[in-house]
Amino acid sequence: MPQLSIWEKESFFSTQDVIIVGSGFVGLWSALKLLEKNPSQKITILERGIIPTGASTRNAGFSCFGSPSELLQDIATMGEEKTWQVVNMRYQGLHQIRKYFRDDLIGYDPSGGYECFRKDSADWELSAEKLEWMNERLQSITNLKNTFTIADKKLAVFGLEGFAHLIESELEGGLHSGKFVQALLQKVQGMGVQVLTGIEVNDFTIENGMVSISCKQELIFLTKKILLCTNAFTKDLLPEIDIVPNRGQVLITEPIQGLKLKGTFHFDQGYYYFRNLDNRILIGGARNKAFAAESTTEIATTTIIQNELEDFIRQRLLPVQPFSITDRWSGIMAMGTEKVPIVKAINEQVFCCVRMSGMGVALAPVVAEQIASIITQS
Numbered sequence: 001m002p003q004l005s006i007w008e009k010e011s012f013f014s015t016q017d018v019i020i021v022g023s024g025f026v027g028l029w030s031a032l033k034l035l036e037k038n039p040s041q042k043i044t045i046l047e048r049g050i051i052p053t054g055a056s057t058r059n060a061g062f063s064c065f066g067s068p069s070e071l072l073q074d075i076a077t078m079g080e081e082k083t084w085q086v087v088n089m090r091y092q093g094l095h096q097i098r099k100y101f102r103d104d105l106i107g108y109d110p111s112g113g114y115e116c117f118r119k120d121s122a123d124w125e126l127s128a129e130k131l132e133w134m135n136e137r138l139q140s141i142t143n144l145k146n147t148f149t150i151a152d153k154k155l156a157v158f159g160l161e162g163f164a165h166l167i168e169s170e171l172e173g174g175l176h177s178g179k180f181v182q183a184l185l186q187k188v189q190g191m192g193v194q195v196l197t198g199i200e201v202n203d204f205t206i207e208n209g210m211v212s213i214s215c216k217q218e219l220i221f222l223t224k225k226i227l228l229c230t231n232a233f234t235k236d237l238l239p240e241i242d243i244v245p246n247r248g249q250v251l252i253t254e255p256i257q258g259l260k261l262k263g264t265f266h267f268d269q270g271y272y273y274f275r276n277l278d279n280r281i282l283i284g285g286a287r288n289k290a291f292a293a294e295s296t297t298e299i300a301t302t303t304i305i306q307n308e309l310e311d312f313i314r315q316r317l318l319p320v321q322p323f324s325i326t327d328r329w330s331g332i333m334a335m336g337t338e339k340v341p342i343v344k345a346i347n348e349q350v351f352c353c354v355r356m357s358g359m360g361v362a363l364a365p366v367v368a369e370q371i372a373s374i375i376t377q378s
């Protein structure tokens, strides 16, 4: 960087009330919620990509709160209380998204969410057995008697001959993640937030009551408080945090004539997910085929996972129709020992809101509200 002018120092690089690191869903929602609490705050977001480059613009765009077999697996690993707590947060988040943004602005498609099952699979046996019990538990969250319903008859409607059973959740849908991030960006910029891209935070220290942030681009920012919204990449800045990066790979087909698939679909405890995007099939997941290799922050695609996703389409979604793939990509999720997000103060000036465990679309507005309260009260 050349020497800064006085104009640059006093505008772009002036001392901030809060600097947020990361401009994914969580960073953007956090800026919005902070400003709602105190509109006069000076807030800057620092983003190392030219656009957000983690998960928020690279996901599948499901607005979901969890499919039956995934929720049962979560209950087995982290217990009922935490599972329903996270489901409640996701459900509240879905409401907030639609309260803040018009459907057409974010490409919201209320076509419902589904979980597909193979004949006699253990996931089906358990989900069918526990369905009534799950619906009872979910009623206090969704206000619906039957959040999940068996919808096997729709398999033929969607051309899903490769499966034997279907469970529907009419409360879920899909959105366009690119439009959604753009809408959030425009909203916070309109509220006065400065978003600086191409700036990678290397380190931060507290000096004379201020947080001094140093960046790869040899810039120093001063702020009263720093909020890390760096999800899968947080270990670079907070090495002790309980986060394991998990890469998710995706591909999309060319438009398919007469495509019957409509909605967002989960399979195999959420390890596979597919949806229609107009008349194209978008599919992602299969990281359970290469757990170790996919536990990485490297944004790249691999032959093993991409072939697996293509085979899945060929075997289960389009057994007779030829198709070709137009785009392939990946993004990085943050997992850990449990799926409860980490929303906390590290000290009076350093905060973090991370580990969205692969379902940050819905969680982001709620965790942002929580961290904004914590920061405002500190």
Ligand SMILES: Cc1cc2nc3c(=O)[nH]c(=O)nc-3n(C[C@H](O)[C@H](O)[C@H](O)COP(=O)(O)OP(=O)(O)OC[C@H]3O[C@@H](n4cnc5c(N)ncnc54)[C@H](O)[C@@H]3O)c2cc1C
Residues within 6 Å of the ligand: 021, 022, 023, 024, 025, 026, 027, 046, 047, 048, 049, 051, 052, 053, 054, 055, 056, 057, 058, 059, 060, 061, 062, 063, 064, 199, 200, 201, 202, 229, 230, 231, 232, 233, 234, 236, 247, 248, 249, 250, 284, 330, 331, 332, 333, 354, 355, 356, 357, 358, 359, 360, 361, 362, 363
């Ligand atoms: C393939 C895939 C499919 C998914 N599908 C869905 C789905 O359908 N529904 C759903 O709810 N969730 C889905 N997710 C998860 C969801 O996208 C994430 O939970 C969510 O985007 C997390 O948002 P975030 O803001 O916490 O993180 P991110 O979007 O990863 O944002 C973090 C940002 O921090 C920036 N950053 C990191 N380190 C630094 C640094 N040192 N300095 C400056 N900037 C930095 C990164 O560039 C990045 O832009 C999916 C994820 C993937 C990868």
